[in-house]
Amino acid sequence: xxxxxxxxxxxxxxxxxxxxxxxxxxxxxxxxxxxxxxxxxxxxxxxxxxxxxxxxxxxxxxxxxxxxxxxxxxxxxxxxxxxxxxxxxxxxxxxxxxxxxxxxxxxxxxxxxxxxxxxxxxxxxxxxxxxxxxxxxxxxxxxxxxxxxxxxxxxxxxxxxxxxxxxxxxxxxxxxxxxxxxxxxxxxxxxxxxxxxxxxxxxxxxxxxxxxxxxxxxxxxxxx
Amino acid sequence: xxxxxxxxxxxxxxxxxxxxxxxxxxxxxxxxxxxxxxxxxxxxxxxxxxxxxxxxxxxxxxxxxxxxxxxxxxxxxxxxxxxxxxxxxxxxxxxxxxxxxxxxxxxxxxxxxxxxxxxxxxxxxxxxxxxxxxxxxxxxxxxxxxxxxxxxxxxxxxxxxxxxxxxxxxxxxxxxxxxxxxxxxxxxxxxxxxxxxxxxxxxxxxxxxxxxxxxxxxxxxxxxxxxxxxxxxxxxxxxxxxxxxxxxxxxxxxxxxxxxxxxxxxxxxxxxxxxxxxxxxxxxxxxxxxxxxxxxxxxxxxxxxxxxxxxxxxxxxxxxxxxxxxxxxxxxxxxxxxxxxxxxxxxxxxxxxxxxxxxxxxxxxxxxxxxxxxxxxxxxxxxxxxxxxxxxxxxxxxxxxxxxxxxxxxxxxxxxxxxxxxxxxxxxxxxxxxxxxxxxxxxxxxxxxxxxxxxxxxxxxxxxxxxxxxxxxxxxxxxxxxxxxxxxxxxxxxxxxxxxxxxxxxxxxxxxxxxxxxxxxxxxxxxxxxxxxxxxxxxxxxxxxxxxxxxxxxxxxxxxxxxxxxxxxxxxxxxxxxx
Numbered sequence: 001x002x003x004x005x006x007x008x009x010x011x012x013x014x015x016x017x018x019x020x021x022x023x024x025x026x027x028x029x030x031x032x033x034x035x036x037x038x039x040x041x042x043x044x045x046x047x048x049x050x051x052x053x054x055x056x057x058x059x060x061x062x063x064x065x066x067x068x069x070x071x072x073x074x075x076x077x078x079x080x081x082x083x084x085x086x087x088x089x090x091x092x093x094x095x096x097x098x099x100x101x102x103x104x105x106x107x108x109x110x111x112x113x114x115x116x117x118x119x120x121x122x123x124x125x126x127x128x129x130x131x132x133x134x135x136x137x138x139x140x141x142x143x144x145x146x147x148x149x150x151x152x153x154x155x156x157x158x159x160x161x162x163x164x165x166x167x168x169x170x171x172x173x174x175x176x177x178x179x180x181x182x183x184x185x186x187x188x189x190x191x192x193x194x195x196x197x198x199x200x201x202x203x204x205x206x207x208x209x210x211x212x213x214x215x216x217x218x219x220x221x222x223x224x
Numbered sequence: 225x226x227x228x229x230x231x232x233x234x235x236x237x238x239x240x241x242x243x244x245x246x247x248x249x250x251x252x253x254x255x256x257x258x259x260x261x262x263x264x265x266x267x268x269x270x271x272x273x274x275x276x277x278x279x280x281x282x283x284x285x286x287x288x289x290x291x292x293x294x295x296x297x298x299x300x301x302x303x304x305x306x307x308x309x310x311x312x313x314x315x316x317x318x319x320x321x322x323x324x325x326x327x328x329x330x331x332x333x334x335x336x337x338x339x340x341x342x343x344x345x346x347x348x349x350x351x352x353x354x355x356x357x358x359x360x361x362x363x364x365x366x367x368x369x370x371x372x373x374x375x376x377x378x379x380x381x382x383x384x385x386x387x388x389x390x391x392x393x394x395x396x397x398x399x400x401x402x403x404x405x406x407x408x409x410x411x412x413x414x415x416x417x418x419x420x421x422x423x424x425x426x427x428x429x430x431x432x433x434x435x436x437x438x439x440x441x442x443x444x445x446x447x448x449x450x451x452x453x454x455x456x457x458x459x460x461x462x463x464x465x466x467x468x469x470x471x472x473x474x475x476x477x478x479x480x481x482x483x484x485x486x487x488x489x490x491x492x493x494x495x496x497x498x499x500x501x502x503x504x505x506x507x508x509x510x511x512x513x514x515x516x517x518x519x520x521x522x523x524x525x526x527x528x529x530x531x532x533x534x535x536x537x538x539x540x541x542x543x544x545x546x547x548x549x550x551x552x553x554x555x556x557x558x559x560x561x562x563x564x565x566x567x568x569x570x571x572x573x574x575x576x577x578x579x580x581x582x583x584x585x586x587x588x589x590x591x592x593x594x595x596x597x598x599x600x601x602x603x604x605x606x607x608x609x610x611x612x613x614x615x616x617x618x619x620x621x622x623x624x625x626x627x628x629x630x631x632x633x634x635x636x637x638x639x640x641x642x643x644x645x646x647x648x649x650x651x652x653x654x655x656x657x658x659x660x661x662x663x664x665x666x667x668x669x670x671x672x673x674x675x676x677x678x679x680x681x682x683x684x685x686x687x688x689x690x691x692x693x694x695x696x697x698x699x700x701x702x703x704x705x706x707x708x709x710x711x712x713x714x715x716x717x718x719x720x721x722x723x724x725x726x727x728x729x730x731x732x733x734x735x736x737x738x739x740x741x742x743x744x745x746x747x748x749x750x751x752x753x754x755x756x757x758x759x760x761x762x763x764x765x766x767x768x769x770x771x772x773x774x775x776x777x778x779x780x781x782x783x784x785x786x787x788x789x790x791x792x793x794x795x796x797x798x799x800x801x802x803x
Contacts, residue, residue: 023425023776024231026417031339032232034412039444043406046448050492054467064482077573149480156482160465164455194704 001063004141031198034205041209048213050218051165057224058157067153070220073137087222090133096175097126098211103202113188116200120184123207127177134170138163162221169217172210179203230422231773233335238767245438250348252340253327255345255657261321262650266349268354269314270728275302276556277725284718286699287387296698297385297399300369303696305357307372307395311500312401315642320443324412324436329754331433332419333774335767337411339588347402350459353397360386360393368394371696373493376468376788380461382475391461397453402447403503409440421755423776427531428728429796430754431524432577432779434531435510438538440504445542446499453492460484478580489787495543499762501638502541506534509576512601512778515648516580518589518752519588519595521791523781525579533572534692540569550618551625559618566616568611577606588784593667597648601641601677608637610687626696629689632682647731654735655749656776657757659763660742663734670730677724684713751792754780758796 010018019028025057027035059066070083077085104119140157145152181204186192192199241247244526279302282294294302325343329336337343339787360367368376369385378384386394415428416437429437455469460481466490469481517524524530546554547563611633615621624630629739643697647670654662691706702708748757760770774796782793 021425021427023423023428024229026426031416032414032418035418036339036410039410039413040406043410043444043448046445047452050449050452050495054452054488054492056688058467061485061488062337064483065637148468150460155483156466160459160463160467164459164465168455207438 010075016051024197031196031202033202037202037205038216041205044209048169048216052216054083054084055161055165055220058155058161062157063084064156066155066221067151067155067158069224072153073222084222086133086181087144087218090130090137091190092179093126093133094130094214097123097130098208099124099201101207106205108187108197113190117184117188120180120187120200120203123196124177124184126205127180129172131173131177136168138166165217165221169213171218176207176210202209227395227510229612231334231419233419234771234773238335240766244369247766250344252336254336254340254343255764256331257343258322259323259352259657260347261317264314264351264354265314265318265322266732267310268357269318270308271358272309272314273725273728275306275309275630277722278302278503279306280718280721282698284715285355297366300371300696301367301385301390304369304372304374304394305360305367308398309357311372311504312398313357315638315646316405316443316500317350317510318646319504319642320412320440321347321408322438323432323507323511323646324408324440326413326653327430327432327437327634327756328412329419330533330656330759330768331754331780332415333414333755333776334419335769335773338414338419342407343411346404346408349400349407353400353404354554356393356397356400360390360397363389363393365389365786369603373490373497375493376460376469376484376489377472378482380457380469381472381479390463392417392458395458399451399454402451404490405443405447412440413438413444421773421776424795425753427528428776428779429461430510431513431530431534432510432529432754435506435508435513438534439506442506442541443503444502446496449492450496453489453496456492457489466524469771470733472583487549487552487554490549491546494548495542497548498545498739499538499541502537504638506538508595508601508642510651511645511649512580512598513576513583514752514754515594515598515652516602517781517783518652519592519751520584520589521600521751521783522583522587523584523783524780525585526575527657527779527781529575530579536572539571540565540572544569547616547621550621550681552609553713561617563618565615570613570616575608577602577609584672590653593662593664593671594648594652594750596668596671596675597644597651599670601644601648604636604644604678605641607683610634610640612637617623623692624689627689628685628693628695632697634688635682635685640682644675647671650735652750653756654738655745655762656741657763658739659745660738661745661749662738662742666730666734670734671728672722673727673730677720677727680720680725681717684717688713748794752780753778753782753792753794755795756796 006089020026022028073087074081074083076082100119100123104116104123107115107119141162146159146162147156148160148163150156180203183199186196187200230389239252241251247253251257251260278291278294280418281288282291282299285291302385323338328334365386365388366372367386368379368390370391371645374394375392416433420426420429456465459465460467465481466484467482468486469479469484471482472479513524513530522755544562544566546558547566549561550559583597599691602651611629615624615630615633627772637730651662651667654660688710689712693710695705747759747762750757755774756764758770758774776795777798778793778795780795783786784791785793
């Protein structure tokens with residue numbers, strides 16, 4: 001075994017090479033679930049990448065004009081049309097939920113179970129309100145006669161790709177909400193007392209990933 | 225002094241099921257799951273084999289009364305189902321599902337996969353995907369007949385068999401399969417990375433594990449593209465979106481589609497489809513490397529280079545996909561890039577072939593049945609690889625595309641070769657899995673029928689392709705411009721195909737008969753070194769090892785070490801202190 005005083009001085013290249021050439025585990029001290037979640041997220045990244053590449057190809061190939069995002073996604077508040085108002089609030093909420101999630105992870109490593117519980121419930125509540133607002137946005141578009149196969153403002157692919165990608169992301173958020181609530185309940189019921197509460201961090205990884213994907217969807221669908 | 229690391233699996237007790245159902249049906253034991261994967265894959269592979277025999281009969285004897293029931297629609301459905309089943313539900317499922325499950329924990333010295341429950345789910349979801357696929361024979365219109373590449377727009381326009389329901393069951397089945405694969409694949413990768421035993425560094429792993437490792441990684445990256453294209457095509461079909469559908473006139477009517485991009489589907493499909501070739505090939509490479517080394521009683525030549533070649537092939541396979549699309553109408557300058565990357569893959573691949581041959585060079589070769597299959601693999605892979613160089617070049621590919629040359633190429637390189645590796649692997653690991661030896665004589669007869677038979681099938685097909693016989697034609701009709709020799713050749717190929725098909729009965733008989741009546745197998749019948757041959761019991765029980773996991777002191781290829789008495793030294797034997 002290596003001397004710990006030496007290992008603090010060595011460069012990241014040396015320590016990486018040592019871990020990869022070692023026996024038993026490549027990522028030292030990383031629980032199985034966490035390694036598995038990282039690999040799953042890598043795979044999931046490719047799903048969203050393919051969806052977004054499909055979106056870019058659609059933007060290049062459609063024959064009819066693409067709707068202007070700042071007009072389509074505007075809300076009229078007291079007679080004033082504010083572009084991207086709802087999306088700004090949704091993004092704010094989702095990023096806030098990442099903050100509460102990070103706090104939950106911190107509380108987990110301090111073994112403060114009820115703090116973990118309430119912070120995870122808060123994260124789930126923020127996530128659920130995000131999905132709720134997405135429902136509101138979908139309803140608004142549907143009332144404006146946008147359909148997956150039809151769009152009164154131009155290219156029908158706008159509706160197709162918008163409902164598909166935001167729907168797929170919304171599904172991820174909904175699954176995340178359920179996942180958060182299950183883990184939060186199990187934390188206070190003492191199911192993870194024998195562990196280091198890594199499960200909170202693993203849940204957090206998934207949640208931050210969903211949040212990060214939203215940043216890309218936000219940039220590509222609402223700002224382009 | 226830092227604390228000494230202990231394999232985590234040694235510290236947690238394994239849950240042993242008490243009931244028969246828990247042990248053998250809803251089992252979380254990786255070996256049972258491997259068998260379940262293997263049997264399901266072989267069963268569905270037999271369906272695909274029978275479909276191919278019908279196709280061959282139709283090609284050789286068009287208009288024969290016996291084949292009257294086999295209409296053009298049936299022919300295209302058979303082509304599609306044969307291709308999809310063989311590539312995904314047989315080869316991927318067998319090499320990763322069966323070999324992956326069996327080899328990874330045993331060769332890594334682990335008790336089981338890291339998440340056995342998820343592993344069990346993986347099999348049952350796979351079975352569900354197979355059932356959904358088979359349901360397509362019972363929906364209105366039958367299964368899809370679009371060819372296994374499922375290119376839109378023809379896939380979902382009227383006139384293609386199964387354009388409404390068959391394609392839906394196909395796409396849903398694929399999506400479900402991807403879920404199953406992801407659950408299994410995450411387990412394999414995490415097990416290999418995080419749950420190896422004492423002393424087992426990555427560079428001491430047998431090449432089988434390396435092949436499975438990189439192939440699984442490729443699968444997790446490539447299958448998402450197929451998943452996305454399946455979702456988008458389902459929406460095109462059922463919600464009337466136009467992702468892949470341009471404005472089309474079908475049967476005299478303008479359809480409600482406009483502005484879609486069929487090439488997008490091809491790009492997504494082949495971003496999955498090309499790595500898929502290596503998802504199948506890399507585990508086969510690994511298995512063959514181990515088989516050759518063990519049965520030639522010599523260490524694998526250039527182990528490190530073999531590992532890096534696997535890694536390099538895996539990385540390169542992600543940037544070659546559009547060589548399947550030279551004639552699809554993409555920008556011609558793409559062809560230059562993709563032809564270049566394609567031909568670069570030949571370098572690490574040739575390196576592997578040379579290393580296999582150099583391993584055999586002056587080795588103490590034992591012509592056992594697994595070794596026969598391994599040697600046949602190397603030969604077949606060389607043939608298929610060299611025709612790949614033809615098709616990788618744009619200028620040669622254009623006249624050869626959609627001819628029997630292509631059929632011959634991909635059957636040689638990713639049909640016959642991985643199947644030979646699977647057979648070799650089964651003959652090699654069956655004694656460890658069941659505790660019985662397979663019958664040697666039947667094995668040899670099966671080998672010669674399969675090996676010579678497949679050459680009789682696919683070698684003449686190259687010639688057919690050169691004279692321009694197009695593939696996927698139900699019958700040539702009035703365009704019978706090619707010489708009478710080609711027709712006779714087609715008859716010859718069909719007869720060979722029937723013989724090869726029937727000879728597989730020998731194999732199944734051997735598997736079943738030897739399970740009950742076979743000779744009792746010793747713990748290490750081949751004198752191999754890797755950990756699966758060091759288990760305390762044969763067949764290994766649930767948990768594989770005693771209280772303590774094995775300790776690895778060396779690589780898996782110490783055969784005929786100078787100065788040693790025994791001709792092989794298992795991985796668990798400590799190294800002698802240097803003098």
